[in-house]
Amino acid sequence: MKNLNHTLLAAVITAAITATTASSQPVITVDEFGNGDISGTPLPSAMAVDPFSGMTTLSYTLPFQGVRGDVILSDVAGTVSDIFRFDGNFNLYIYSDTDVSEPNPSPADVGFPAALEPNTLFATEFGSDPGLNGLFNYNPGFTGPGANSAGAIYNLISDPTPSPEPGTLALLAGGLGISGFGLLRRKLARA
Numbered sequence: 001m002k003n004l005n006h007t008l009l010a011a012v013i014t015a016a017i018t019a020t021t022a023s024s025q026p027v028i029t030v031d032e033f034g035n036g037d038i039s040g041t042p043l044p045s046a047m048a049v050d051p052f053s054g055m056t057t058l059s060y061t062l063p064f065q066g067v068r069g070d071v072i073l074s075d076v077a078g079t080v081s082d083i084f085r086f087d088g089n090f091n092l093y094i095y096s097d098t099d100v101s102e103p104n105p106s107p108a109d110v111g112f113p114a115a116l117e118p119n120t121l122f123a124t125e126f127g128s129d130p131g132l133n134g135l136f137n138y139n140p141g142f143t144g145p146g147a148n149s150a151g152a153i154y155n156l157i158s159d160p161t162p163s164p165e166p167g168t169l170a171l172l173a174g175g176l177g178i179s180g181f182g183l184l185r186r187k188l189a190r191a
Contacts, residue, residue, distance in 0.1 A: 067086060
């Protein structure tokens with residue numbers, strides 16, 4: 001019983017230390033529409049030329065250099081959806097697929113660079129599609145793409161929750177109008 005109490009106490013202390021360490025790490029959240037922050041403080045973004053590919057795409061300015069490399073996100077079928085490129089010089093570039101049927105393209109919808117960085121991480125995105133999905137709580141460790149002295153972890157959002165398409169809203173309004181007309185007609189028939 002005494003050993004069980006010691007084991008339980010050690011587990012509680014370890015969990016508390018882990019939670020304290022995790023909460024002190026900066027969290028960088030970025031998406032392909034230019035909405036980014038570092039622990040709630042806005043992170044600057046703009047269209048910029050990636051010096052390694054020569055392509056213009058969405059870029060975020062990081063508060064640290066970060067280790068150079070690519071994080072490649074794929075959907076569950078294995079199709080690449082986004083590349084998050086750290087240039088090792090305070091910048092994070094986002095490349096996204098160019099789906100012409102997408103009603104609200106993002107600034108990152110420029111296609112993919114021809115060559116990948118040697119330091120590359122492949123990951124499957126989590127979440128719902130459509131809806132919020134990406135790579136959450138990515139901790140690059142010491143040498144992974146984006147690794148930094150601040151110990152920052154990343155939420156790399158592939159598809160933020162989109163606003164409804166205008167056609168969807170029109171269809172919804174039409175359906176509600178027809179339903180309302182039907183209810184009014186029944187009410188008048190009873191009177």
